Amino acid sequence: MEKKREGTLAIVFLALIQGVLASGAVEVKPSINPAIVGDTVTLSLSPSATLKSGSWAVGKTLILTWLDDQQAVFPSHSGRASVNFLTGALTLSSVKVADSGVYIVQSSDTQLKANASISVLETISNVALRVNQTDLMEFNSSAVITCSVSSGSSLSFLWMNGSSEVTESDRVELTDGNSTLTVVNMSRYDQGPFRCHVFNPVSNGSSDSVNFTIVYGPDSMALTVNGLNTTSFSTGSNLTMLCSAQSNPPAQLQWAFRGELLNTTGPLLELFGVSEDQSGPYSCLAFNNNTNMNSNITTHIIISKRSGSEQRTLNVCLLPLLFMSGFLF
Incomplete structure (x- = not known):
């Protein structure tokens, strides 16, 4: 009778564990997020679990499957993905921007399904400005400045005129994701220096400044x-x-x-x-x-x-000087 009771408790306990796992209590935690192009990222389960089999996918694309100590890596991630047979953790090496996405792990033996999003970003380099022209007539010309980078992803742009931030107004337009600044009806107070600051969560950079002759x-x-x-x-x-x-x-x-x-x-x-x-x-x-x-x-x-009267006043003022001169001589 006691053994039957213990068996029943074990089944109930296992059911509870599976229920917890299935309910989303298990989380996928990336070792780095966001990651930089070329990094190695490990996606681990928390709390840890022992998984005999399962699969990893990014979105709808399968990365690999495993059973006991055997794994099958799909061509899209060949040579870059591996799984820990004990914990089910996925390791991706030499990550690329295209590796950004939602990673999903599933295991049939514990009815587990969990996911996490990771971003892979490229660092920013060589921020540069391009202008249409720098010699402009006041109230009769528009300046167009374009900010570009040699490399970088998920970019945000901030424009400065001297020490002041440039924001949109009736004469100022920011387009192309804020990478292009247009100032219409340029005035003598729009000479600059203008510069562009570019940043993403893993890096930043600034351009050289440009001045206009108005x-x-x-x-x-x-x-x-x-x-x-x-x-x-x-x-x-x-x-x-x-x-x-x-x-x-x-x-x-x-x-x-x-x-x-x-x-x-x-x-x-x-x-x-x-x-x-x-x-x-x-x-x-x-x-x-x-x-x-x-x-x-x-x-x-x-x-x-x-x-x-002015002349008489002048003469009166001069008399003491004349007397003094006579006394001295």
Whole structure:
């Protein structure tokens, strides 16, 4: 009676084990995941089990079958796959990107079926940029930059402009899995440097940077006289007018007085010992040969004699100096 009871318990215990195995409590654990091309990967069962027979497949493709201490490896994995006859662990050597997938183990003697996914990735090398052109007209050109690698799989792309990440906007497009960056209506603030950072779970790499030459202007002109905000001066003064314009390439600057061109070019106009008849509008004209655009700025200068009160004040200030000079002599 006792032996029968023990036998019944053993059958129940075995049934419980088989139920646990069949319910998915047994897991397949890869030794590396993701793996790099060329690695050796072992797929083991956890918790471990003793399997006398079974098969391994990736997706619907059989890799091998085994019974006791004999195995049959299918041609697709010949020379690269083997099984541990005791534990049923599968070892794959020299793995390739094509080896990525869901690996399934089945065993008839314990009614076991379990699976696990593995990824095999290629490391990234030689990240490079290709551009359509680098000399562009502001608001009239688009830049197209393509990022590529010599090797690598499961790639992700990150674009940088200087220290800032480039994201999509009304002027920025990311296409081809973010490997191509397009900036429409390029502005002077889009000069770069642009670079591409490529990464996957096992490696990363960055490209050299590329800069754009943006032709623009002239605009945002400024004109100062003796570095002051005032435009009124007394006769006999020396005036230095400074003109500037935002432009690339630098604008050609020409000066004009009362609408008539002067024989003065460049950012500076100097007048010495000015007189009243030099009062009037002074203009700085800017021209950019590359954009064929021009701009100008004008300031009205007033030159007048000192008033009588100003002259008397000056005389009063000079008297002590005159007395001191007489005393000394």
